[in-house]
Amino acid sequence: MPGDELGRLVDHLQAVGLVAGFASGLTKVVVGHGFDTVKTRVQLTPGGTQGAVHVLKTIVAREGFAALYKGATAPALGWALIDSVLLSSLHGYRHFLFRHGMTENTTGTRPRLTLGAMGLSGLLSGLTSAPLATPIELLKVRLQLQKQKSVSERQFKGPVDCARQLVRSQGLTGLWTGFTGGLLFRANFFYMFLTFEACMRGFTKLRGTPYEPNVAITNLLSGGAASLCFWTMAIPFDRTKNQMMSHPYPLPYPESSSKRPSFIYVARMIHAREGLRGFYRGLGPCFIRAFPSNACAFLVYEGILRYLGADQRR
Template structure:
């Protein structure tokens, strides 16, 4: 992410394969934590005493497999999201470099994208990827919130059924419910990629000292630490976004009567309710499991992404 890769004639294939590895790694490592976070954020106040209480009740009443409720949509689609995110990030960086947002490097005569440039490129990439990420997260949130042990008792029988019910109740635009929150959350990729580059430069400064570490470890640590920065800024909007996405589809009159569709509440309306009910603390729900998930999930995904590209023999180019 502070680096990109090219390989003549194979850039699209290499990027897609690396994106699949990165996306699946995020789901495998982090989805259980994400389920706990979503339950904490979207359940009525007082439902759970904390993350451990969510985990205990979830396993007790629904089984261990419930940690991976809603995992299918992100497992299938996260490759596309990461491809859009990383592909657009690279292009935004190139555009900013061409427009002079550079600074000299320690090596004389070499220009590199400034830290602010990395942040702006991350902002653009985050907003671009939100277009793909919003419907995937909508499915994930609604599937994660189903607490019934038996699938027969659940409103949504799976991702396809969830899509069908959302479209029937709200139209195709219903799949982008919560898009305002999604754009705000992913806009914080500004902090993610600016801090990632800052960490990478900090680790690079250790070269030649007794504390020198490998590039692979630098990528791993920088990705994990940058994810902490991202979520420190993004968690308030993430709370609002998930509540936007978990709104009921229809009133109780009847699921087949389109006239009973419920209006979608706005970002500001839900934010006001959170503040009125719980104060500032309401916007920090799920921060614990988010931080527990963030480092291993993002660090591992970046490590796998880099490893796949290296294994496929892609040429690495610093920009």
């Protein structure tokens, strides 16, 4: 392929990846943010005695149904930006790995990336998106934990006010509290994209049979299965990351700068207080949320890639 043509192809893939990622991120927020709020409350409620159903009922009864979407303003734009970075970089890493030989040949088809390469590109894109994701997730967590129904009674009036207070008390780097946890959490995109591709390839074996699903069903089922695998592996890192970001909750946030806990310190604290089970708090609402939100997000993402001619499996 001539250099100019290759350059245009790469630019096209990156542009489509940004568009598809943006749409995928918005879809994820609309479908899943309410479940995410329940998960955050379950994870960070002191004592860990409240289940997801109890937390959901309490939020709706005391704060109203709209409270499930506390902290949604930041993710509404932020998740779209995060997924744009995640998925456009995913395209770039796939292209790089393809050019460097991480491919396999199958009967009657062109070379394709190996499953290991699909997982590795997911891991690298997860790490790439972590610097952007951390402050957005930090604001989301702190806004979700405010239990006051009236905005006027809350310490943080919104994401901008929350960010302003954090910078005033801890400096600009305070917005990246929990960054190490975010890196470890987002490295688990290895499992998501590996599982998604494995499922998609499994469904291709049904072509020409009475059991062949259509493309939309294939994307929904593969995306849902990938998200369940992702959260099974990632939930311990998510719990630790969110605990770091919520410090010193449930105590009031300090007006002056305070020392932020490290990932190792928080992990040891969770284990000492709750044992290994403590790392899996919130897994139930994760599973309830993961399948529909990520299945719909993958459906939107893959649909845009195919529509705009940027499917990079081959």
